[in-house]
Amino acid sequence: SQKIEQNSEALNIQEGKTATLTCNYTNYSPAYLQWYRQDPGRGPVFLLLIRENEKEKRKERLKVTFDTTLKQSLFHITASQPADSATYLCAPGRSGYALNFGKGTSLLVTP
Amino acid sequence: NAGVMQNPRHLVRRRGQEARLRCSPMKGHSHVYWYRQLPEEGLKFMVYLQKENIIDESGMPKERFSAEFPKEGPSILRIQQVVRGDSAAYFCASSSDRGEDYGYTFGSGTRLTVV
Numbered sequence: 001s002q003k004i005e006q007n008s009e010a011l012n013i014q015e016g017k018t019a020t021l022t023c024n025y026t027n028y029s030p031a032y033l034q035w036y037r038q039d040p041g042r043g044p045v046f047l048l049l050i051r052e053n054e055k056e057k058r059k060e061r062l063k064v065t066f067d068t069t070l071k072q073s074l075f076h077i078t079a080s081q082p083a084d085s086a087t088y089l090c091a092p093g094r095s096g097y098a099l100n101f102g103k104g105t106s107l108l109v110t111p
Numbered sequence: 112n113a114g115v116m117q118n119p120r121h122l123v124r125r126r127g128q129e130a131r132l133r134c135s136p137m138k139g140h141s142h143v144y145w146y147r148q149l150p151e152e153g154l155k156f157m158v159y160l161q162k163e164n165i166i167d168e169s170g171m172p173k174e175r176f177s178a179e180f181p182k183e184g185p186s187i188l189r190i191q192q193v194v195r196g197d198s199a200a201y202f203c204a205s206s207s208d209r210g211e212d213y214g215y216t217f218g219s220g221t222r223l224t225v226v
Contacts, residue, residue, distance in 0.1 A: 032211055043115075043202050044154070046214025089154065095211055098144050098167055103153035 002028040004102040006090060012108045013080055021075040021105045023090030030092030033066055033073045038087045038104065047088075048075075080109045115140075115205050116185075117218035124225050130190040130197070132221045136205030143186045144204045144215065145171075145178060154202065160186060193225045 005024045013019050023033070032051045036044035050057040050066045050073065057064045063076040073092075077084050087106045091099040116135040124130050136143050142161050146154040156170040160180035171178065175193075180186040190197055200222050204215035 034211075034214055036214070041219075043204070043217030043219050044215075045217070049212065049214060093211060098156050098159040099215065100156055101146075101154040 002026070002092075002100055004090065004092065004100060006088075006102040007105040008103065010106040010108060012110065015081060015109055015111050017080055019077040019080050019084070019107055019109070021088050021090075021107065023073040023075065023092075023102055025071050025092045028071075028092055029068075029094075031094045033064075033090060033092045034099065035062075035064060035073075035075050036089040036091065036101070038089060044089055044101075077107075080107075082109045082111055085109050115203060115216050115218035117201075117203050117221050119221060120219065121222045122224070124193050124223065126194060126225055127192050130193050130223055130225075132188040132190075132201050132203075132223070133185045134188070134203030134205075134218060135185040136203075137216045140205035140207050140216070142166075142206045142208070142210055143180050144206075145186075145188050146202045146204065148200045148202060148220075157188070190223075193223075195225050198223055198225045 003026045034049050035047045038044040048064050050064045052068050061078045065074045085108050087104040089101045089104040091101045093099045115137050118133050144159050145157040148154050158171045158178045159167040163182050175191045177189045200220045202220045204217045206215050
């Protein structure tokens with residue numbers, strides 16, 4: 001069955017540095033991969049989508065890569081800020097099917 | 112546009128009672144998804160509905176749980192004869208037919224506590 005793995009340990013970084021989060025998946029061939037942000041007590045918020053034929057996608061300070069050979073996506077936040085502190089979820093998907101989510105990686109950006 | 116509305120935000124039920132969780136999708140969205148989240152756990156898919164139809168219920172327990180998305184009105188997730196293990200946050204999400212392009216819009220969740 002499909003398995004999605006994200007860094008289980010929290011990531012602590014200093015303000016201004018680049019945060020890199022990893023998402024690996026197995027037993028699946030997604031057509032795209034989505035990233036979401038979740039704050040405590042709130043529902044996830046959609047951030048970015050990258051398709052299988054795209055290597056990299058950028059949106060403001062966010063950058064996502066997608067390597068279908070390695071079955072991995074990397075999510076980067078450049079010039080990180082304390083307001084970026086949250087849990088980040090990845091969700092590989094295929095058209096017509098509901099998304100399954102990874103457990104998420106908790107990011108803490110300290111001043 | 113109020114986004115996805117879930118109610119109630121908090122629900123307390125005694126063991127054996129029924130819990131009804133409501134979800135009004137975003138305007139223009141016809142796809143609804145229900146997820147369950149336990150503390151320190153990820154979002155677990157339960158059921159995917161599209162107006163009056165259940166598309167995928169593979170994540171929903173066969174016993175005691177049911178979901179509907181009628182032609183008129185909100186989607187309902189119903190849990191009969193609740194047990195302590197049903198205590199969790201239940202999130203509803205909706206999407207348009209272009210869900211893979213624009214992602215899901217989530218509600219703020221219903222926190223169910225079974226006492």
